[in-house]
Amino acid sequence: MTLRVNDLAVARGGVPVLNGVSFEVAPGTSLILRGPNGAGKTTLLRTIAGLQPALSGQIDGADETIAYAGHADGLKAMLSVAENLTFWAQVFGNSDIEPALAAYQLDPLRDRLAGTLSAGQKRRLGLARLMVTGRPIWVLDEPTVSLDADAVAMFAAAVTAHLGAGGMALIATHIDLGLNADTFDVTPYRSKSDMRSGASDEAFL
Template identity: 65%
Template sequence: MTLSVTDLSCARGGMPVLEGVSFTLEPGRVLVLRGPNGIGKTTLLRTIAGLQPALSGEITGAEDRVAYGAHADGLKAALTVWENLAFWAGIYGTPLERIKPALFAFDLYPLQYRQAQALSAGQKRRLSLARLLLTGRPVWLLDEPTVSMDAASVGLFAEAVKAQCADGGSALIATHIDLGLETDTLDLTPYKATPVWEFADRAEEEEFFA
């Protein structure tokens, strides 16, 4: 099923940041979000994920089909790598047998009995991404997923995305780096929201802040 976003407007902190965003994400495809820092990539992903309401517009094909990967790793520090994945498998009703392939996919098998708090930043990130393989969700929404990861780890992530798409899934990714994947690109710059108000001239601005 296609993820479709039509004329979507969304806000951050009550202030509109994007307006009129429209795109479709077909099964088997990767769409990369581009734009300068602060343009609203995270806000858009959170809105599509249902973590905050849209100001206007329509989102179809999301519902319970999306898995959202945020900036934060979202790990339980006192649990081991395996226990963290088991926790998320339980949340999504995924058989525990699928943990082992997830460990191998992100080169975590040798670390499976290590507590998350003892992992390096890159290892924590790989563990966070390994959770995606246990969600059973066909659409991945990922916000700068490769932060703290070296080139080899980025390669593992790219392979996981390829497998996701080969299985009929898709991915919407906010990233500044080249993942070495065949992707489509959406530049959010043209969708930057018009300020709610603007000063007519410099004199009016100075008077306002006087």
């Protein structure tokens, strides 16, 4: 199964931001989205993840295959680390949370309430959710926000293992994750109306 995006046009707040976007992400590979702040990366990822409709174009291979991680960590503050992962695992019909705890070194925190974690710890837990979904395509929007260098390395290792198992990753990031990945710059696909309006992705931060 390959994620295919063909001639996609997306809008933010009713204003077209990107037009004619086409790319593929094959099993075992990752694609890094580049572009300046406000260029439409978040809008594109949200559209591919099914969180908003496209203006036109086609997305193939996305139905029931995508796990999305945006700017929010998606945690329940009054549940423990282990309870949060168990909740998300059960949502996707899974039960084993131990690999996710190990990958992000969360086992010592497993009984801590999520609401008491630091920003970096919350981010690690939010990213660990991806591993319990069992879904092959990870769509990630600036996933390393709030992470220190060690945690970024944990994330990169988790993505590498996911790709090694035949998974796929589509990642918007400004930093070098050390992944063997192609890059896709959205800048040439920006809509003229969006550039005139000076709109940005800040509504989704």
